[in-house]
Amino acid sequence: MDITNDIHSQHISKQFNHELEELKTHLMAMGGLVEKQVQDAIEALLEGDSRLAERVRDNDKAVNDMQIKIDEEATRVLARRQPAASDLRLVLAVIRATSDLERIGDEANKIARNALALVESGRNAHGFIEVRHISEHVRRMVRDALTAFARFDTELAVKVVHEDDAVDSEYTTAMRSLMTFMMEDPRSISSILSVMWILRALERIGDHADNLAEYVIYLVKGLDVRHTASDKLDDQVSKHKS
Amino acid sequence: MTDFTSEASCFEVEGLSLAYDGKPALRDLTLRIPRQRVTAFIGPSGCGKSTLLRVLNRLHDLNEDVSRQGRVVLAGQDIHAPDVDVAELRRRVGMVFQTPNPFPMSIYDNVAFGVRLQGIKRKRVLDEIVEWSLESAALWDEVKDRLHSSAWTLSGGQQQRLVIARTLAVQPEVLLLDEPASALDPISTLKIEELIRSLKSRLTLVLVTHNMQQAARVSDYTAFLQDGELIEYAATDNLFTNPRLRRTENYITGRMS
Numbered sequence: 001m002d003i004t005n006d007i008h009s010q011h012i013s014k015q016f017n018h019e020l021e022e023l024k025t026h027l028m029a030m031g032g033l034v035e036k037q038v039q040d041a042i043e044a045l046l047e048g049d050s051r052l053a054e055r056v057r058d059n060d061k062a063v064n065d066m067q068i069k070i071d072e073e074a075t076r077v078l079a080r081r082q083p084a085a086s087d088l089r090l091v092l093a094v095i096r097a098t099s100d101l102e103r104i105g106d107e108a109n110k111i112a113r114n115a116l117a118l119v120e121s122g123r124n125a126h127g128f129i130e131v132r133h134i135s136e137h138v139r140r141m142v143r144d145a146l147t148a149f150a151r152f153d154t155e156l157a158v159k160v161v162h163e164d165d166a167v168d169s170e171y172t173t174a175m176r177s178l179m180t181f182m183m184e185d186p187r188s189i190s191s192i193l194s195v196m197w198i199l200r201a202l203e204r205i206g207d208h209a210d211n212l213a214e215y216v217i218y219l220v221k222g223l224d225v226r227h228t229a230s231d232k233l234d235d236q237v238s239k240h241k242s
Numbered sequence: 243m244t245d246f247t248s249e250a251s252c253f254e255v256e257g258l259s260l261a262y263d264g265k266p267a268l269r270d271l272t273l274r275i276p277r278q279r280v281t282a283f284i285g286p287s288g289c290g291k292s293t294l295l296r297v298l299n300r301l302h303d304l305n306e307d308v309s310r311q312g313r314v315v316l317a318g319q320d321i322h323a324p325d326v327d328v329a330e331l332r333r334r335v336g337m338v339f340q341t342p343n344p345f346p347m348s349i350y351d352n353v354a355f356g357v358r359l360q361g362i363k364r365k366r367v368l369d370e371i372v373e374w375s376l377e378s379a380a381l382w383d384e385v386k387d388r389l390h391s392s393a394w395t396l397s398g399g400q401q402q403r404l405v406i407a408r409t410l411a412v413q414p415e416v417l418l419l420d421e422p423a424s425a426l427d428p429i430s431t432l433k434i435e436e437l438i439r440s441l442k443s444r445l446t447l448v449l450v451t452h453n454m455q456q457a458a459r460v461s462d463y464t465a466f467l468q469d470g471e472l473i474e475y476a477a478t479d480n481l482f483t484n485p486r487l488r489r490t491e492n493y494i495t496g497r498m499s
Binding site for chain 1: 454455458482483484485486487488490491492494495496497498
């Protein structure tokens with residue numbers, strides 16, 4: 001049975017409704033903060049803004065604190081309510097999602113750290129075009145994955161999973177061209193390495209957005225697609241109807 | 243996950259309808275209860291789950307206003323066929339109720355009661371059956387030194403296990419349990435649940451419970467009934483994580499329907 005995003009407001013216990021709504025709201029707030037962290041880290045890099053990069057690094061603690069707070073809430077719901085069916089799947093999806101969001105936060109932190117190194121080295125590195133392009137792509141994935149979570153939208157979630165394949169191939173191409181630059185100009189190796197770390201972080205963010213999208217499918221359909229090849233995904237998700 | 247279709251049948255219920263005084267209590271139920279598994283019936287009060295349980299050893303016979311259609315087959319035999327010996331059916335299909343009901347006699351005599359009715363009188367044989375039954379009901383260690391005290395000296399949880407031992411003594415194939423733990427404290431409840439698990443290696447168990455977490459903890463299959471109809475029947479693992487129907491979802495998660 002597919003569920004819709006108003007299902008968690010229909011319990012006889014209003015307090016239980018409230019607890020589940022809070023879980024979702026807090027997860028969305030954490031998602032918003034993490035999205036902003038990625039955006040700021042990329043902006044700091046592209047604009048050479050070291051103060052913004054410092055701010056991203058400081059904010060990482062807030063992301064970690066939110067993860068702990070939401071996980072505690074989820075644990076309390078498990079202990080006190082023993083949720084079943086879609087309620088149980090919501091709580092599990094939230095716990096898994098906070099872990100991926102926290103790691104997206106870590107990647108934003110890494111980007112900010114490498115941005116600082118680049119700003120300090122004062123070199124105009126190669127690869128910024130690729131960074132701009134891939135970062136737009138993965139930020140859209142994160143945003144769509146969070147929207148899919150908020151709306152219980154499996155179609156959008158499936159789209160995010162497919163986007164991840166595109167990001168992976170863009171990443172491979174970008175790395176190859178940076179490698180060529182390094183061979184041509186050994187003096188640029190250290191700054192290009194920083195850019196490579198940033199690209200790597202972006203690619204990882206794409207993977208985490210992909211995970212978030214998979215949790216949406218689990219939450220709505222009770223279908224675990226974590227190890228499903230993406231070319232078989234559409235088929236599985238559309239077939240799984242009752 | 244246990245596969246439903248590959249299970250051997252204990253009961254096969256086919257098109258069963260039942261009415262009390264013209265008022266329908268069960269509507270055209272068809273289901274298979276697998277052998278040596280724990281099957282739970284859940285549903286709101288008045289949904290027919292206890293009625294269905296009682297049909298399985300013909301307890302509803304005691305009520306004259308009952309009309310019934312459809313068949314209940316136990317190991318290939320229609321339990322309502324005219325040549326069925328009801329007393330023998332109830333030996334094969336034992337029943338345990340919500341409130342423990344030990345007889346006003348000693349622990350030993352309680353367990354030996356049914357066996358003596360079958361004509362077994364030799365003390366050595368009786369001793370063996372009593373010990374085996376109390377062992378099976380996980381009560382032996384607690385009562386072996388006071389077998390001749392009154393059954394009423396036992397706690398509620400022990401009394402319930404004594405009643406189960408009394409039922410086991412006559413070697414039933416099926417044990418029907420109607421809310422067997424709802425009058426017990428949490429620790430006694432866990433002991434009964436543990437006992438249910440251990441018994442399924444030799445018996446088929448059918449459990450009616452209001453406590454959904456209990457159904458989720460002990461049963462292999464769960465049937466959800468509402469208004470005398472079978473709404474959804476599935477492996478417990480599936481029913482409690484991903485029910486097929488909205489009505490089931492609403493009931494097990496405490497939503498208004």
